[in-house]
Amino acid sequence: MTDRIRDFLRSRRDDGPCMVLDLDVVRDNYASFAKALPDTRVFYAVKANPAPEVLDLLARMGSCFDTASVVEIEQVLATGASPDRISFGNTIKKERDIARAFQLGIRLFAVDCEAEVEKIARVAPGSKVFCRMLCDGAGAEWPLSRKFGCVPEMAGRVLEQAHRLGLVAYGLSFHVGSQQRNPLMWDGALRSASTIFKDLAERGITLQMVNLGGGFPTKYLKDVPAVKAYGQAIFRSLRKHFGNRIPETIIEPGRGMVGNAGVIEAEVVLISKKSEADTMRWVYLDIGKFNGLAETMDEMIRYPIRTEFDGDATEPCVLAGPTCDSVDVLYEKDPYELPLSLEIGSKVLIEGTGAYTTTYSAVGFNGFPPLRSYVI
Ligand SMILES: Cc1ncc(COP(=O)(O)O)c(C=O)c1O
Known part of the structure; x- marks a missing residue:
């Protein structure tokens, strides 16, 4: 929590979580x-927080951008960043969206199968493509291990097909899972990538780039290594697997770029128990899974929560959101310690919420408005 956020919240007059x-x-x-990664280009993962002020700042600082849709591409272009600083990094795209991106000047696309390569060859001829490999995501708090990517052997074939269809077989990508607290987790994927580089070189196809994805953590309740440790571990693995022929590299940080920049202020709506004899308090906030805290799904992300009563005696409680949906419970399997002195109407501060909150917030589920965002 920075002094600027504290001052802002002190003078805030409007109601509701933000x-x-x-x-x-x-x-x-x-x-x-x-x-930490001086030879690596940064492609900020816009999905983490697409606030125009964030995109403007990063564009001014020289960042490139990983986008998931035409709307995100347009949001980045609105900053004045040129299309050669944007990749269309979603492996699942409608052909007409690829065509629209191509019209807007995008020439870098992610794929993970031959059908996607065919779409790009048809409507974005001559573009660069990189193929995403599956990565098991062990050690990540928010794994991305199944939906995207293909096995490394298939990635080679997908890129060969891209080459045959007149595209530039540009490189490989992987994602070690979001909130990855182990800097050594890039090593296995880099080993696979180097094997594919060699195999394709033998077939006359020279890959140029490895996209190291996101995964860089932000601080929640547990400590995380500094980004410098990730830079060092990744560089060691690049040397080990590619020797003196280290390819061009890019990273796509989302959570690690904006997570610790944001704080949510919310309010306690109700504190109750389920029976006279119940020892467990239920604490209901005016924010839950549907208006910003979707990443508490399966209790995967555990946010630090500060209250004005910190320092008083605590007891575990079930923490839940305000909607009439019974899945709108944040922490129950592993109840959350909160002060016994907490009262209905108390404000709570939920830290580390700059990433994957505002954009996961429903438009109006149960009539609760989307999470309000202030960028200062
Ligand atoms: C393709 C891609 N790149 C980057 C990211 C950002 O990951 P992180 O927030 O862990 O940095 C994601 C997250 O879903 C992603 O799907």
Whole structure:
């Protein structure tokens, strides 16, 4: 929590939960990535937080952008960034969206199967493609291990087909899982990537780029290694597997770029028990899974929560959101310790909420408005 956010919240007059994001923290995070991985281009994962102020700042600092849809591409172009700083990184795209992106000047696309390569060859001729490999995501708090990518052997074939169809077989990508707390987890994927580079070189296809994905963590309740440790581990693996022929590399940080820049202020709506004898309090906030805290799904992301009663005696409680949906419970399997002195109407501050909150918020489920966002 920065002084600027604290001052902003002190003077805030409007009602309801909100997320306040401090651009100075994003600026520092970008500088840390640039320093820790000096030969690597940063493609900010727009999905983490597409606020125009964030995109403008990162565009001014020289960042490139990983986008998931035509709307995200347009949001980045609105900053004045040129299309050669944008990749269409979603492996699942409608052909007409690929065509629209091509019209807008995008020439870098992600694929993970031959059908997607065919679409790109038809409507975005001559573009560069990189193929996403499956990655098991062990050790990540938010795994991305099944839906995207193909096995490394297939990635080679997909890129060969791209080459045959007149596209530039540009490279490989993988994602070690979001909130990856182990910097060594890039090693196995880089080993697979180097094997594919060699196999394709023997067939006359020279790959140029490895996209190292996201996965760089932000601080929630547990400590995380500094980005410098990730830079060092990745560089060691690149040397080990590629020797003196280290390819061009890019990273796509989302959570690690904006997570710690945001704080949500929310309010306790109700504190109750389920019977006279019940020892477990239920604490209901005016924010839940449908208006910003979707990443508490399966209790995967556990946010630090501050209250004005910190320091008082605590007891575990079930923490839940305000909607009439019984899945709108944040922490129950592993109840959350909150002060016994917490009262209905108390404000709570939920830290580390700059990424994957505002954009996951429903438009109006149960009539609750989308999470309000202030960028300062
Ligand atoms: C293709 C791609 N790149 C980057 C990211 C950002 O990952 P993270 O927030 O872990 O940095 C994601 C997250 O879903 C992604 O799908």
